[in-house]
Amino acid sequence: MKLEHSFFFFVFFFLPTLIAAAAYDLEEEAATNPLIRETCRKVALNDSNVRYGFCAAALQSAPNSLCADSLRKLGFISVKLVRVNITSTRCYIKYLLRDKKVDPYVRSRLDDCLELYSDALPTVKQAVKDYQSKRYRDANVEVSSVIDAATTCEDGFEEKEGLVSPLKKRNDDVFKLSALALTIINMLPR
Numbered sequence: 255m256k257l258e259h260s261f262f263f264f265v266f267f268f269l270p271t272l273i274a275a276a277a278y279d280l281e282e283e284a285a286t287n288p289l290i291r292e293t294c295r296k297v298a299l300n301d302s303n304v305r306y307g308f309c310a311a312a313l314q315s316a317p318n319s320l321c322a323d324s325l326r327k328l329g330f331i332s333v334k335l336v337r338v339n340i341t342s343t344r345c346y347i348k349y350l351l352r353d354k355k356v357d358p359y360v361r362s363r364l365d366d367c368l369e370l371y372s373d374a375l376p377t378v379k380q381a382v383k384d385y386q387s388k389r390y391r392d393a394n395v396e397v398s399s400v401i402d403a404a405t406t407c408e409d410g411f412e413e414k415e416g417l418v419s420p421l422k423k424r425n426d427d428v429f430k431l432s433a434l435a436l437t438i439i440n441m442l443p444r
C-alpha cells in the first residue's frame with residue numbers, strides 16, 4: 255500500500271511538477287524576438303553567406319535585441335555589431351604585432367590588415383550615421399567596403415601556401431556580420 259502511494263505521488267504530483275519545470279526552462283530559452291527568427295529566415299534565403307544560426311546568434315547577442323520591433327531597428331543593431339567586431343579585430347591585430355617573434359612574412363600581412371581595419375573603422379562609423387539618417391545607399395556602399403577589407407586581409411595570408419591565417423575566425427566573423435547587415439539594409443524600403 256505504501257509503495258503504491260509513493261507511486262501515485264510520483265505520477266500525479268511529482269512528475270507534473272518536473273514536466274512543468276522543464277517546460278518553463280524551454281520557455282526561458284525560447285525568449286527570443288520572433289522578428290529575429292523571421293528576419294534571419296529571410297536573410298538566410300537571400301544570402302547564402304549568412305546561415306540562420308549565425309544570424310540569430312549575432313542579433314540575439316545584442317543586449318537590446320528583444321526590444322527591436324522593426325526590421326529597421328534590427329538592421330541598426332547589425333550595423334553596430336559590425337562596428338564592435340571591427341574595433342576589436344583591429345585591437346587584436348595590434349596585440350599580435352606586439353609579439354617580437356612574429357614571422358616577418360606574417361608581420362607584413364598583419365601590417366596590411368591593420369591598415370585595412372584602421373580604414374574600415376571610420377567607414378563603419380559613417381555607415382552607422384548614414385543608417386540612422388536613412389541614407390541606405392551610402393550605408394550599403396560603406397558596409398560593402400568593410401566586406402572587401404575582411405576579404406583582402408584574409409587573402410593576404412592565403413597567398414603563401416601552408417600558412418594559417420591568425421585572423422581567419424575574425425575575418426570570417428566580420429565578413430558574415432557585414433553580409434548580414436548588408437542584406438538587411440537591402441531589404442529596407444527605400
Ligand SMILES: *[C@@H]1O[C@H](CO)[C@@H](O)[C@H](O)[C@H]1NC(C)=O
Nearest residue numbers: 299300301302437440441442
Ligand atoms: C535578395 O533580396 C533582394 C532585395 O529584396 C532581391 O532583389 C534579391 O533578388 C534577393 N536575392 C535572393 C537570392 O533571394
Ligand SMILES: *[C@@H]1O[C@H](CO)[C@@H](O)[C@H](O)[C@H]1NC(C)=O
Nearest residue numbers: 311312338339342343427431
Ligand atoms: C564578432 O561577431 C561574431 C558574430 O556575432 C561573434 O561571434 C564574435 O564574438 C564577435 N567577435 C568579437 C571579437 O567581437
